[in-house]
Structure formats: C-alpha cells, structure tokens
Amino acid sequence: MQGKCGLFFTSYRGEAQIFQSGFQKLMVGLFAAVLIAVPLGLDNYLVSVMNLIFIAVIGAVSLNLLTGACGQISLGHGAFIGVGAFAAGQCSLHGVPFPLAILSGGLVTALVGMVFGVPSLRLKGIYLAIATLAAQLVLEFVFLHGGEVTGGSNGLLLDPPQMFGFSFDSEIRMYYLLFAFAALSLLMVSNIMRSKYGRAFVSIRDFYLSAEINGVNLFWYKIIAFGVSSFLAGVAGGLWGHYTGYISGEQFNIGLSITYLAMVVIGGLGSVLGSVFGAVFLTVLPEVLNVLANGLSDYIPAITQRVGAIQHGVFGLVLILFLVYEPEGLAHRWRLIKAYWKLYPFAH
Amino acid sequence: MAYLDVCDVTLTFKGIAALMGVSFTVEQGTIASLIGPNGAGKTSMLNCISGRYIPDGGARGPCSISLDGECLLSLPAHKRTELGLSRTFQNIALFKGLSVLDNLMVGRHGRINYGLLSSIMYWGKTIRAEERHRRRVEDVIDFLNLSPYRHQHAGRLPYGVRKRVELGRALAAEPKLILLDEPMAGMNLEETEDMARYILDIAEEWGVTVLLVEHDMGVVMDISDKVVVIDFGQKIAEGTPDEVQANKDVIAAYLGTEDAAFAGR
Numbered sequence: 001m002q003g004k005c006g007l008f009f010t011s012y013r014g015e016a017q018i019f020q021s022g023f024q025k026l027m028v029g030l031f032a033a034v035l036i037a038v039p040l041g042l043d044n045y046l047v048s049v050m051n052l053i054f055i056a057v058i059g060a061v062s063l064n065l066l067t068g069a070c071g072q073i074s075l076g077h078g079a080f081i082g083v084g085a086f087a088a089g090q091c092s093l094h095g096v097p098f099p100l101a102i103l104s105g106g107l108v109t110a111l112v113g114m115v116f117g118v119p120s121l122r123l124k125g126i127y128l129a130i131a132t133l134a135a136q137l138v139l140e141f142v143f144l145h146g147g148e149v150t151g152g153s154n155g156l157l158l159d160p161p162q163m164f165g166f167s168f169d170s171e172i173r174m175y176y177l178l179f180a181f182a183a184l185s186l187l188m189v190s191n192i193m194r195s196k197y198g199r200a201f202v203s204i205r206d207f208y209l210s211a212e213i214n215g216v217n218l219f220w221y222k223i224i225a226f227g228v229s230s231f232l233a234g235v236a237g238g239l240w241g242h243y244t245g246y247i248s249g250e251q252f253n254i255g256l257s258i259t260y261l262a263m264v265v266i267g268g269l270g271s272v273l274g275s276v277f278g279a280v281f282l283t284v285l286p287e288v289l290n291v292l293a294n295g296l297s298d299y300i301p302a303i304t305q306r307v308g309a310i311q312h313g314v315f316g317l318v319l320i321l322f323l324v325y326e327p328e329g330l331a332h333r334w335r336l337i338k339a340y341w342k343l344y345p346f347a348h
Numbered sequence: 349m350a351y352l353d354v355c356d357v358t359l360t361f362k363g364i365a366a367l368m369g370v371s372f373t374v375e376q377g378t379i380a381s382l383i384g385p386n387g388a389g390k391t392s393m394l395n396c397i398s399g400r401y402i403p404d405g406g407a408r409g410p411c412s413i414s415l416d417g418e419c420l421l422s423l424p425a426h427k428r429t430e431l432g433l434s435r436t437f438q439n440i441a442l443f444k445g446l447s448v449l450d451n452l453m454v455g456r457h458g459r460i461n462y463g464l465l466s467s468i469m470y471w472g473k474t475i476r477a478e479e480r481h482r483r484r485v486e487d488v489i490d491f492l493n494l495s496p497y498r499h500q501h502a503g504r505l506p507y508g509v510r511k512r513v514e515l516g517r518a519l520a521a522e523p524k525l526i527l528l529d530e531p532m533a534g535m536n537l538e539e540t541e542d543m544a545r546y547i548l549d550i551a552e553e554w555g556v557t558v559l560l561v562e563h564d565m566g567v568v569m570d571i572s573d574k575v576v577v578i579d580f581g582q583k584i585a586e587g588t589p590d591e592v593q594a595n596k597d598v599i600a601a602y603l604g605t606e607d608a609a610f611a612g613r
Contacts (some may be wrong), residue, residue: 012482013475191470195478196453196460198467203443203454210441213398213519215429215458224464270445 018190032183047171049287054178055240056279057211058185060263061272062232065189067261068270070197070225071205072120076132077233077260079139084109084234084286085241089156090149092242098161102181105238106231112139113230118223136254143249155248158241174243189273192228201225202270262315266322268329277330285318286311309337313318351376351557352397352525354384355603357411358404358582359392366392367403368581374525376416377559378573380550383565389581390561391438394527398435399425399557415525427539429458432524436514436531438561445501447511448494451502455520485520492546508539515546525552525557532564540564567612569593577601 004182009015019025039047063077074080088105092098112343122133143150150156160169161177168174192198203211212218241247259282267278293307303310326333350373359458363576367389374380382390397420397547407422415431423431426562434455443451449553453460460481466474489495492512499503502513513533518526528547532540544567550556562568569576569589577585577592579601587591592598 012479014473016478071599093535186545188468192467195467195470196457197464199446199450199454200457202445202450203457206443206445207441209400210437211443211454212425213400213429213435214454214521215426217424228464228468263351 009136016194018187018194018329035128035179036176039172047175049095049283051171051174051178051243053280053283054175055243056263056283057182057276058232059260060279061185061275062236063260064231064264064267064270064272064275065201065232066190066225066229068264068268068274069193069205070201072117072222072225073125073129073261074127074226074229075254075257075261076116076135076139076253077229078138078256078258079143079255080109080113080230080233081240081256081260082143082247082249083112083139083230085247085252086143086146086150086156086237086238087234088238088346089158089241089247091139092158092161093156098163098242102235102238102242106234106344109234109237110227113233114223114227117223117226117230120226133254138252140249143252146249150184150249151247155246156241157316158245158247158345160245161242164322178239178243181235185235186272186276187273188218188232193272197221197224205270206215254331259315262319264318266326266329271329271331273334274329274331277334281330283317284294285314287342289314350374351416352380352559353412353414354393354397355412355414357393357396357413358409359389359396359401361522365581367396367578370578370581370594372576372582372583372586374557374559376557377551377555379547379560379571380574380576381560381562381568381572382576383562383568384578388578390578391529393434393583394529394559394561398433398527399423399428403489417437426458427525428522433527434518434521434523435527435528436511438529440507440510442502442510442512442514442517444501446502447499448502448505448516449482449485449489450514451517452488452520453481455517456481456485456522457477457563458521484522488519489515491519491549501553508535511535511539511543512546515543519550519554519556523556525559528558528560528562530562531560532562532567535555540567547571554578563605 007021014020019028039050053341059077059081063074067075084105087108088101091101091104096104116132119131120128121171133302143152146152161169162168168177200211200216203214203216203217204221208218263278263279263282264275266281268274289311290307293303297304323331352374354373355371357367357370358365369405370389370393382393384390392401394405400421403409403421405411407419412419412421416610418431420428420431420433425531443454446454460477462474462477487500492515493513494509494516497509497513497611505513515528515531531543535543545551547558548571551558560572561570572589575587575589575592576583577595577598584597584601
C-alpha cells in the first residue's frame with residue numbers, strides 16, 4: 001500500500017520506521033495518552049475488560065507471527081498460553097520475583113513450543129494443524145494430571161504480582177502493567193516483521209522452495225517461529241494467571257486455541273495491527289452480548305439463561321461472516337477506510 | 349578444473365531415469381546454455397545443482413558437482429547460496445506477500461548476519477546492517493529498472509516484471525554462478541530483448557557465470573558461449589552454438605530423423 005501524498009524519504013532509515021509520517025506519530029502518541037488517562041474515568045468492570053483485551057492482544061499477536069506470517073497453523077496456542085501460566089505461577093509460588101517469573105514462564109513455553117514445532121518440518125497446512133491439536137490434547141492432559149506442579153483439577157491460587165515493593169492489587173494498577181506488556185509485545189513483533197527474521201518467515205509461508213534456495217534454513221526458521229510465538233504466548237499466560245489469581249487446566253482448552261485462531265483470522269493474517277483488532281473484537285463481543293441480554297431480559301425473561309449458548313452461536317456466525325465477506329480481516333478494512341479519507345471528498 | 353564441473357550425474361525416480369551420466373563444464377564468466385526437447389531433464393539438472401534434488405548416491409555416489417573447486421553435493425540447498433549459487437524458477441516463485449524490495453532483501457538473506465535478539469530490538473547494529481544491505485539491493489533495482497515497483501507487492505505485478513524481480517532476487521545474493529530456468533518463457537519480443545541484454549550485462553559487467561535453460565533458440569544461439577544439449581536424460585552434444593547447430597544428433601533430437609518418420613510404413 002502506498003503512503004500518503006507528499007510523503008517521501010531522504011534516508012533508508014526513515015523508510016523503515018513503523019510509524020512513518022509525523023501525523024501518524026502524533027495520532028499514536030495521542031492514542032497512547034488516551035489509553036493512559038482512560039482507566040481513571042472508567043468503572044472497575046470496564047477496566048477489567050480492557051485488561052483482558054491487553055492479554056488477548058499479546059496472545060493474538062504471537063499466534064499471528066506463527067500462523068499469519070510464517071504460515072504454520074497452530075491449534076495448540078491455548079495450551080501454550082496455559083504452559084506459560086503454570087510455569088510463571090510455579091515460579092511465583094517459589095518466591096521468584098514477578099518479572100523473572102514472567103520471563104521464565106515465557107522461556108519454558110518457548111521450549112515446549114519448539115518441541116511441538118518439530119513436526120512442522122514434514123507437515124504442512126491441515127496436517128500440521130492436526131499435529132498441533134495433538135499438542136493441545138497432550139498438554140491439557142498434563143495440566144489435569146500434573147500433580148503438585150499444576151494443582152490438578154484444583155488449579156493454582158496466585159497472589160497479585162509485586163514489583164519493587166509495589167503491589168498490583170487493583171484493576172487499575174494491573175491495567176498499567178498489562179498495557180506496558182502489550183505495547184512491548186507489539187513493538188517486538190513489529191521489529192521482527194521489518195527485519196531479516198520476519199522476511200524469512202513470510203518467505204517460508206509464500207514459497208518455501210524458493211525460500212530454501214535463497215538461503216533460508218526452513219527447519220531452523222520454523223522452529224524459531226514456534227519459539228518466539230510460544231514465548232509471547234507464555235508471557236500472555238503468565239500475566240493472565242497473575243491477573244485472575246487462579247489458574248486451572250480447564251481454562252486452556254481447545255476452545256481457547258480456536259478463539260485465538262479466530263482473532264487472527266478476523267483481524268487479518270500476517271498483520272500486527274490486525275491482531276489488535278481481532279483481540280479487541282473477540283474480547284468485547286461476549287461482553288456486548290451480555291449487556292444486550294441484560295437489556296432485553298425485561299422483555300424476554302428466558303434470555304438470561306441462554307446467554308452462554310447465544311454467545312457460541314454468535315461467535316460461529318461472526319467467524320463465518322468474516323470468512324465470506326472480509327477474508328483479509330479488519331486490518332484490510334482499516335486500510336480501505338484510511339485510503340478513503342486520504343482522498344476525501346474526491347473519489348480519486 | 350572448470351568453474352562449474354558437473355560430472356557423471358544420474359538421477360532416477362523409482363526406476364525412471366531423468367538424467368543418465370550427464371557431464372559438462374562451464375568456464376568462469378561465460379554464458380552456457382542447457383537445451384533440449386521438453387522432458388529432456390534440463391530443469392532436473394538445475395535442481396540437482398541447486399540442491400532440490402539429490403542425484404543418485406548423493407555425495408558418496410559416482411557423481412560430483414563442484415563450483416570453483418568446492419563440492420556442492422555435500423551441502424544442503426540453503427547452504428549452497430553461501431558458495432555463490434543462486435537461481436530463478438521456470439514458474440515464478442516470488443514471495444507474493446512481500447514487496448519487491450523485501451523479495452530482494454530475502455535474496456540477501458544468507459549475507460545478513462545479525463541474530464534474533466538484534467531483530468527483536470532493532471537497535472543500531474540492526475539498523476546499520478539493514479541500511480548496508482538495502483544499498484546493495486538498490487543497485488540491483490537500478491540495474492533492472494525496478495524502481496517504479498519498489499514498494500509494490502510482488503503478487504500484484506505484471507508477468508514480465510515478476511520475471512525481472514525474480515532475476516533481481518537471484519542477483520541480490522551477489523552470486524558467482526546464476527542458474528536461469530527459462531527466463532524468456534511467455535515474454536513478448538521487447539521483454540525478451542531486454543532480458544537478453546540483462547543476461548549479457550550480468551555476465552560482462554557483474555562478472556557472474558550464467559547457466560541458462562531456455563527454449564528460445566534465437567536467444568540461446570545469440571548470447572551463449574557454449575551450448576549443452578540433452579535428450580532423454582543423456583547429453584548428446586556440447587560445444588559452441590555453431591558446432592551444436594551442425595550436429596546431426598541435435599538435429600535428430602529436435603526435428604526427428606528420416607528413418608523414424610517412415611519407420612511405421
């Protein structure tokens with residue numbers, strides 16, 4: 001997609017920036033300022049929705065790196081998030097400081113992800129999806145029967161995270177912590193995407209035979225894609241566990257994996273911004289349905305009992321509608337909207 | 349020893365022989381062409397050199413392929429580019445989701461040597477490396493007149509331009525030997541002439557040795573220093589264009605023999 005009219009560069013460095021024009025930088029700065037200011041004026045419920053969005057953003061952008069950019073479909077992402085949650089949770093319970101616990105959660109998950117990524121050397125597309133589904137089921141089993149490590153069906157109870165004597169024990173405090181982690185994850189993936197590794201990932205997705213001839217070691221780069229993606233999934237899991245204060249294996253089921261896959265598809269495969277859109281969309285959707293159901297319960301009393309079932313139905317419907325009408329995702333729609341306003345009020 | 353030395357290469361697929369004991373050599377800085385009727389084994393030969401196929405026996409077999417004295421057969425495909433080997437494909441094999449610029453940057457993949465952490469941090473060292481390699485890619489873009497397409501996605505380009513981008517990606521690796529698989533296929537006269545000029549310039553100005561597989565005989569006979577003809581997996585002639593054109597076996601392979609034409613009567 002071409003940049004805006006009158007935007008030109010005098011250095012290669014300028015062209016490689018994530019936000020290129022001054023206007024873009026201003027808007028991103030304003031948006032960040034709004035995000036910093038906004039929780040002060042919101043009630044606890046809305047802040048908690050924002051917190052879940054931040055966690056979903058990290059999970060979605062990590063899956064988008066693997067599935068969107070590198071083309072390796074993973075149905076085990078929910079379980080990888082679970083591995084991070086349990087690993088970071090165990091570290092915390094053993095007295096490891098919070099930042100280190102999150103980091104080690106990520107590293108353990110990266111290792112697990114790389115092991116389950118090994119079949120990707122031979123398996124492609126739908127067959128790899130089945131292999132990662134096996135990873136999901138194996139890990140779910142481990143979560144439930146992990147004894148002391150995972151707490152079995154009782155799960156683990158965690159205290160709110162503490163950093164430098166400061167306790168993140170309220171929604172608003174967690175908000176800033178999660179905001180920082182989400183922003184860092186987005187920066188990390190954006191950086192990968194504009195450098196050697198990102199290009200190698202996309203080349204594997206688009207034409208693996210010529211990627212290999214061009215010097216990309218297919219096996220190594222697929223494993224790295226699994227590793228980086230799982231690392232971020234583990235970070236998301238660790239944060240989630242510490243945020244909710246309770247981890248149980250049932251949270252990280254196949255449904256979670258599919259939700260993340262749906263976020264990536266709805267947002268836009270291979271697009272960092274799309275991951276954000278998808279995460280926001282699929283986190284807000286059930287909450288909106290809840291509010292609607294509550295509003296309608298005066299007229300249709302039976303609806304409150306069926307909210308859960310309706311949510312699943314709407315989720316499936318939305319996914320199908322997106323695949324049919326917006327296969328390139330919300331990121332593509334966003335580009336079209338920007339292109340429209342760039343020329344407004346003229347058509348060309 | 350010749351620059352590219354292909355010696356006694358045999359390639360079989362479960363009993364079907366694609367190549368049978370083919371040997372030829374290419375001297376440094378020259379343009380050699382590999383021709384033959386459809387299905388003769390030309391692309392199989394390129395695939396053996398570039399590492400997609402492993403000839404029978406591999407590095408331990410009777411065959412050997414060496415580039416500038418270094419054995420290629422013991423290396424996996426992705427390592428061969430580091431020895432200065434690059435190629436284009438008959439059916440365009442560009443990365444559709446990347447811009448032309450990024451396609452060419454992938455061509456330099458083996459030469460960009462920062463690690464994963466540098467990639468994540470995108471700090472000074474990474475930025476300087478990216479700039480340095482971008483400069484080399486821009487040289488290729490200038491040479492092939494690709495500047496109007498620099499930021500366009502490769503999947504949206506017209507056919508002739510895609511062929512040029514693929515040549516550019518192979519050139520961006522700064523190869524010593526470049527394998528071109530039918531670079532003129534499907535192009536109009538003007539594009540064919542441009543491509544022939546580029547190939548001549550690659551050999552003369554860039555000093556790259558070229559091994560060309562092509563069906564356009566006019567081009568092949570005009571620009572080649574040497575022509576190797578294979579038919580049914582066997583080499584039937586090797587020599588200058590004039591020698592090959594006069595060779596009876598070559599004429600028979602392309603036009604058939606009188607006896608064969610009347611054999612059924």
